[in-house]
Amino acid sequence: MNKFSAISDWVLLFAFAAAVYSMPIWLEPLGADYPDLMQRFAIFGLFAIGYNILFGLTGYLSFGHAAFLGIGSYTAVWSFKLLTMNVVPAIMFSMLVTALFAVVIGFISLRRSGIYFSILTLAFAQMSYKLAYSVLTPITNGETGLQLTLSDARVLDAAAGIEVTRSLPVTNFFGIKMSGMPGFYFCATVLVIGFFISLRIFRSPFGAMLRGIKSNQTRMAYTGLNTKPYLLWAFIISGMYAGVAGGLMAVTDPLAGAERMQWTASGEVVLMTILGGVGTLLGPFIGAAVIKYFENILSAYNTTSLTQVFDFVPEALQPIVVDVVSLFVGSGWHLTLGLMFMITVIFLPGGIMEGVRRIGSIFSRKKPTAAITSTPSASENASGA
């Protein structure tokens, strides 16, 4: 790898960090500058970035990552209940426990590839979801969801002399309360760290190995390489990302429910990754942010607000226009999501990032060479292996 790409990586990292931390400023005109939504951008961005390490680099389509999200959430809430309201141990535990699950699930699922791998991960996720709802109720609190209570032990907090008297305690980072903007900055920091690790993986010999597996696993095997450990590591790492994302969800709102583990939630992260651009560094985050943004904006509309928006339309046409548009917004925003997604897969398999690159190549009138977000070619990386 030459010096230039190393520098451009640092530039990319700092640009990304700057963009993430300045979200409260530049999201203001878009009406999305409130902490709750920005936290979700960061959390789902992290989830998608991690998912991309598996799907984007190796091409293994997992339909079970929501299970890791749920496991991460449950672990974090238990850490809040039993140990301390400090978020650092909670995130650490989420990461470790999900890693354990990822080792087991990954080890079994990765014995097969293609659609069989998808079905195996799906089966494991569904098992986790069903068990969380039924038999594991003592751990997961079933349908109600796992919540904090006043009578929780909180051993470490008690030892430190922090007593809870009247209201439920708030998660904190060494005393800083993790609600509102501080919560966002915490999630953003974790996201930037996650992005940095993903960047390092993309540029490393390990990343090149994973891309080699994606393009031709058989050939990799013929060179005398055992591809399984690499795949398993990729699976575990992306599982840990999902676990941390789940932990962050519990940090911003200390409640864990089983519906987070349903397979449609796994589908959502696939949508994010594809929409943004699978296999690219920035794509998954952009996809996650776009989906969460539209979810938030579009689902806020209802018939009354639509009538106001289409005030300029002639009165006779107004009901028709409002009726048609109401299909796509409000509770029907999933329809927009589904259409958006289909259009992406059909016309732009590389997602938003490919769109950006195509537009860029029109203006630069050059051959579309590696933009800063695109991955360096395999040969470039193989030399470092």
Added chain:
Amino acid sequence: MDAIFLQVLNGLDKGGAYALIALGLTLVFGTLGVVNFAHGALFMLGAFCAVSVQKVLTISTKVRDESITFFEAYKEVPILEAKFPVVGGFIVDYSVPFSILLAIPFMLLVGLVMERGLIRHFYKRPHADQILVTFGLAIVIQEIVKHYFGASPIPQTAPDIVSGSANIGALVGLGDNVIYPWWRLIYLGFSLSIIGAVFAFLQFTTFGMVVRAGMQDREMVGLLGIDIQRRFTIVFGLAAVVAGLAGVMYTPIYPPDYNLGMDFLVLSFVVVVVGGMGSLGGAVLAGFLLGLVQSFASMTEVKSIIPGMDQIIIYLVAVIVLLVRPRGLMGRKGVMED
């Protein structure tokens, strides 16, 4: 003994639904080589055919209620029943079976449009792309249904005459305490006959023979001057009809909501994979097998030994089958292997 017999019936009945959906999925996969994640949505569309037929038939009018004489009371009666008391009442009562008449042409149309409009462009794309685009399509279909029919389940009624339970114990000589809902028995019979019809169609007609040949070696059939593509498109329509009919008949058992398809999709994919991708017999066998396994796992005796078994048994079986018999129960060599 009684309990076991009941569980067998239960399992066969559940298995019937699984087998019908899995059969359609396998037909599409075996002919077009496309992994169709929207197949569950087709099942759901079939169920909503029944809902719409019932809605149309029961458009009501207010009629004076003769049974109340103290004051002027009105009750809602379907127009059809008010105008033609005998025939109309009969049609309203049998709305679910009558919906089949609507479902067949409608599902065929949906299937053909879907294949020509979307699936056709995805033959050569990777399986992951096929899964993703059909998954997107499933969301779209689901949301459109939700927009028009709402999000809550809409219960359907079986015709009066079969809405009760059959004293099946007496029929097979097991005593009087084995009873089972009539409609579920009808569903079992229905699914068996549809499965039989599909197999007969493939086995005994020229069209079916060509399709089977095309599944074996598509290129060779093409070289013989047969437009195999057109036949495969029709097969896709047929698979849509099978899924739709399974949906129509399922409505009295389980009130359909817009999410019905997604629940069944996951299960039927598991069924297909357990049976072996591309094997029609495998799909049917695995459907009934998993239905039986699931219903036996829900017995209290089993649940008391291994709690939660009924919730995960299907997935557990799938994992085990995939690991010890990589091609599924009846899978052929070289299908979906890389």
